[in-house]
Amino acid sequence: MSAKNDQLRKIARTLLAEGKVKYFLGNVRGADGFSSKPTTARTPEEANEFVWDPSCVNNMASYLHEDKKRVLKRGEEPDTRPIGIFVKGCDSRSVALNIQEHIFEREQIYIVGATCEGVVDVPKLKKAWMKRGLPVAATNTLQLSINGDEVIASFDGKQEKFAKDDVIMQRCKVCRYPNPVIYDELIGEQVEPKPDAYPDLEEMEAMSPAERWAFWTEQFSTCVRCLACRNVCPACYCRECSVQRSNPAFGPRTTPTEKMAKAQFSNKTPTMEDNFNFHMSRMYHMTGRCTNCGECNRVCPVGIPLRLLTRKMDKDVRETYDHESGLDTEPKNLLAEYDDDDPEGGFL
Amino acid sequence: MTDNNENNENFEPKIIAFLCTWCSYAGADLAGSARIQYPTNVKIIKVMCSSRINPLFVLRAFRKGADGVLVSGCHPGDCHYLTGNYFTRRRLILFKKQLEWVGIDPNRFHMSWVSASEGQGWADVVNKVIDDVKELGPQDEMRRKVVE
Amino acid sequence: MTTYKISKDKMNELLTSIKGYDVYVPTEMGDKFQFRVMKDAGDAKLGYSQSAKPPKDVIFPQNEVLMNYKIQPNGFDVENSLDHIGKFVIFGIRNCDARALKYLDTQMLNGKYVDPYYAKRRENTTVVGLACNSPLYNCFCRSVGAGPHHKEGHDVHLTELDDGYLVEVITDKGKELLANSMSLLAGSSDADTSKQAELKQACEAKFVRKIDVKGNDKRMLDIFESDYWRDVSDGCIGCGICTLLCPTCFCFDIQDIGSRKEGQRVRVWDSCQYPEYTMHASSHNPRPGKKERQRQRFFHKYVYSYKNNQMLGCVGCGRCINQCPTQIDIIDVIEGVKNVKEGSE
Numbered sequence: 001m002s003a004k005n006d007q008l009r010k011i012a013r014t015l016l017a018e019g020k021v022k023y024f025l026g027n028v029r030g031a032d033g034f035s036s037k038p039t040t041a042r043t044p045e046e047a048n049e050f051v052w053d054p055s056c057v058n059n060m061a062s063y064l065h066e067d068k069k070r071v072l073k074r075g076e077e078p079d080t081r082p083i084g085i086f087v088k089g090c091d092s093r094s095v096a097l098n099i100q101e102h103i104f105e106r107e108q109i110y111i112v113g114a115t116c117e118g119v120v121d122v123p124k125l126k127k128a129w130m131k132r133g134l135p136v137a138a139t140n141t142l143q144l145s146i147n148g149d150e151v152i153a154s155f156d157g158k159q160e161k162f163a164k165d166d167v168i169m170q171r172c173k174v175c176r177y178p179n180p181v182i183y184d185e186l187i188g189e190q191v192e193p194k195p196d197a198y199p200d201l202e203e204m205e206a207m208s209p210a211e212r213w214a215f216w217t218e219q220f221s222t223c224v225r226c227l228a229c230r231n232v233c234p235a236c237y238c239r240e241c242s243v244q245r246s247n248p249a250f251g252p253r254t255t256p257t258e259k260m261a262k263a264q265f266s267n268k269t270p271t272m273e274d275n276f277n278f279h280m281s282r283m284y285h286m287t288g289r290c291t292n293c294g295e296c297n298r299v300c301p302v303g304i305p306l307r308l309l310t311r312k313m314d315k316d317v318r319e320t321y322d323h324e325s326g327l328d329t330e331p332k333n334l335l336a337e338y339d340d341d342d343p344e345g346g347f348l
Numbered sequence: 349m350t351d352n353n354e355n356n357e358n359f360e361p362k363i364i365a366f367l368c369t370w371c372s373y374a375g376a377d378l379a380g381s382a383r384i385q386y387p388t389n390v391k392i393i394k395v396m397c398s399s400r401i402n403p404l405f406v407l408r409a410f411r412k413g414a415d416g417v418l419v420s421g422c423h424p425g426d427c428h429y430l431t432g433n434y435f436t437r438r439r440l441i442l443f444k445k446q447l448e449w450v451g452i453d454p455n456r457f458h459m460s461w462v463s464a465s466e467g468q469g470w471a472d473v474v475n476k477v478i479d480d481v482k483e484l485g486p487q488d489e490m491r492r493k494v495v496e
Numbered sequence: 497m498t499t500y501k502i503s504k505d506k507m508n509e510l511l512t513s514i515k516g517y518d519v520y521v522p523t524e525m526g527d528k529f530q531f532r533v534m535k536d537a538g539d540a541k542l543g544y545s546q547s548a549k550p551p552k553d554v555i556f557p558q559n560e561v562l563m564n565y566k567i568q569p570n571g572f573d574v575e576n577s578l579d580h581i582g583k584f585v586i587f588g589i590r591n592c593d594a595r596a597l598k599y600l601d602t603q604m605l606n607g608k609y610v611d612p613y614y615a616k617r618r619e620n621t622t623v624v625g626l627a628c629n630s631p632l633y634n635c636f637c638r639s640v641g642a643g644p645h646h647k648e649g650h651d652v653h654l655t656e657l658d659d660g661y662l663v664e665v666i667t668d669k670g671k672e673l674l675a676n677s678m679s680l681l682a683g684s685s686d687a688d689t690s691k692q693a694e695l696k697q698a699c700e701a702k703f704v705r706k707i708d709v710k711g712n713d714k715r716m717l718d719i720f721e722s723d724y725w726r727d728v729s730d731g732c733i734g735c736g737i738c739t740l741l742c743p744t745c746f747c748f749d750i751q752d753i754g755s756r757k758e759g760q761r762v763r764v765w766d767s768c769q770y771p772e773y774t775m776h777a778s779s780h781n782p783r784p785g786k787k788e789r790q791r792q793r794f795f796h797k798y799v800y801s802y803k804n805n806q807m808l809g810c811v812g813c814g815r816c817i818n819q820c821p822t823q824i825d826i827i828d829v830i831e832g833v834k835n836v837k838e839g840s841e
Contacts, residue, residue, distance in 0.1 A: 232733045284442075312449050
């Protein structure tokens with residue numbers, strides 16, 4: 001457990017001290033003791049805070065885009081050194097996707113990969129913690145690790161065991177890529193992937209269309225459009241988003257070209273219909289690109305099961321076109337390619 | 349924001365059809381010049397190629413109150429721009445599955461290939477789409493309602 | 497102020513007896529709580545901890561239609577939605593959220609420019625507060641000048657006792673609300689009042705986290721340009737959770753939605769965490785990065801609000817900490833200001 005921490009810290013420290021990377025993206029312990037907090041280390045000392053344990057839920061790949069979006073100050077020379085990043089198995093696919101889509105070149109990212117047995121769902125762990133009446137203040141020294149079917153939390157020299165299935169993220173239960181697909185350095189032993197199945201979709205698949213519609217209507221109507229699902233997504237990197245435009249006043253003299261350039265696909269008003277529009281747009285934009293890291297589902301403040309959408313999409317894409325994004329660095333994009341023999345289903 | 353209050357029996361659906369200018373639109377044109385009769389519920393929007401059609405256009409049509417949407421382009425292999433409709437095919441097949449997943453009836457959204465010589469084919473497609481949508485009744489799910 | 501008592505099994509009857517109002521109650525939704533219009537008294541979960549979204553959206557809806565218009569051949573046909581505002585009850589609001597309404601008043605009802613929509617809704621709303629007996633881990637209302645049993649901004653105040661609720665009717669509005677249900681209320685004894693004080697003390701002892709705001713505003717201004725703000729916002733993904741779920745945030749945007757014939761003007765919440773919020777027409781953005789945007793949030797809550805209204809813009813509900821996907825912790829940030837080395841001449 002702490003050996004993994006040390007390994008990560010040592011790698012990051014060395015990279016920063018030698019000036020091989022401009023900064024390093026990783027997790028530190030959050031203030032509540034349970035969770036981890038994404039951060040950027042710019043000096044070797046900051047790298048000493050890094051942790052790698054089952055609380056590292058964050059997908060650091062989404063922070064790569066900051067670098068592209070930053071506007072240089074006048075006269076500032078761009079730093080061409082690579083960015084150091086810590087990734088788990090699922091995150092490494094997101095990095096690979098960014099390389100596939102030429103957002104970054106392979107040399108621009110220094111990837112420190114870690115094999116992962118799953119990460120904990122912090123709210124669930126907190127609940128279990130409170131239920132057992134464990135001291136809250138003890139979390140300052142909390143250390144988490146996974147051993148077989150148990151999540152072990154050690155604090156103050158004591159140990160507390162939780163069943164892995166109870167406190168682990170839903171997404172980790174069906175994870176097929178626990179080992180990084182690309183990396184420069186690797187931490188940990190290879191982990192056995194979970195079987196290729198979609199048990200999480202079965203319930204929804206059994207529903208009738210009307211039931212599904214009722215389900216999604218209720219879910220979408222609670223959306224507050226905080227856009228966390230979009231912002232956290234490692235595949236969303238546009239400078240200007242098609243669903244978030246300031247409302248341009250169209251007058252009688254607005255030309256069609258102007259209207260086209262500023263087409264408004266989704267209103268800012270979070271009514272059920274507009275939310276539906278937003279989520280469908282988001283889902284469609286992720287088609288064949290989503291790497292199934294499940295972050296959108298985690299960040300949603302009102303608990304919309306967005307992963308039901310992305311998982312279904314993943315299933316469709318794999319069944320129909322046998323395509324999976326972010327497995328290597330070869331340029332590849334489902335919707336920008338075609339095959340003469342693609343299936344014809346559904347055309348009149 | 350529409351005046352679609354008819355009851356189901358004499359319900360006249362509003363269908364938005366996105367047609368590529370080289371095949372499907374020409375096909376619709378041919379249907380006209382050959383005096384093939386087909387219902388007038390279809391409002392045609394001509395685009396240069398079926399691959400111009402962003403699935404968000406479809407969502408927008410539904411949000412603005414369309415009862416059904418039809419997208420039509422050249423047969424695979426016949427695209428004026430050689431490969432455009434291959435992209436369309438991938439996009440729309442997946443998009444349709446996504447609509448089904450959230451509970452939209454697949455008959456609301458249709459895709460078809462109609463070539464410039466298929467005047468009768470176009471009329472058949474339109475009849476089929478209108479029959480399907482008529483069966484479903486007015487689309488009220490995705491239409492943006494005036495709040496409160 | 498008059499004090500009554502009501503037994504727990506009569507609570508549902510009390511809720512049903514409220515007529516002529518839209519009653520917003522905390523309801524369960526998934527594993528979270530939301531304030532929604534009560535359809536059935538059984539939906540009300542008064543034992544809730546905290547609602548995911550603050551009930552400020554009853555008075556200041558996220559999606560408020562200001563007017564509907566139709567374009568006629570001879571001019572405009574405008575329907576002002578101000579005429580259709582009904583009456584509301586927020587039942588079971590926590591002290592933090594009720595105090596936030598007070599803060600919103602200073603913004604929307606202050607001075608020359610009174611917001612008519614807000615004013616009307618505020619006037620039509622009766623606030624029934626519910627004392628908090630078990631604060632969450634990240635609650636810190638005691639540190640920002642309130643407490644779990646504060647009655648500020650309440651029309652009626654409820655305290656959950658072992659065998660019932662203590663009902664304190666504070667304002668005339670509260671009296672009017674309960675006028676129909678007086679038969680359900682019984683008188684209270686001194687034992688109940690002392691029990692209430694006991695609960696208050698017990699609850700206050702449960703608070704884990706606190707924040708010391710004294711002198712922080714000056715210190716924060718000192719280090720305005722510090723790299724400290726870059727470091728605290730490193731993990732920010734730029735979503736609007738902290739602001740949209742904040743009970744005191746009040747920024748909004750006006751949207752015109754419609755066609756050539758008809759349409760509506762809608763007011764929607766906006767958030768200072770989006771780049772579009774400060775984007776100029778020239779495409780210059782004075783708050784270009786997440787550092788500047790997060791800094792603005794902390795400064796607005798802890799410096800500017802205090803300067804303008806002598807009231808902190810934070811009520812200590814802890815929602816931004818609980819819900820932040822990347823663990824940005826306002827308590828840590830404000831406390832951390834003291835340890836920043838630079839800027840202190």
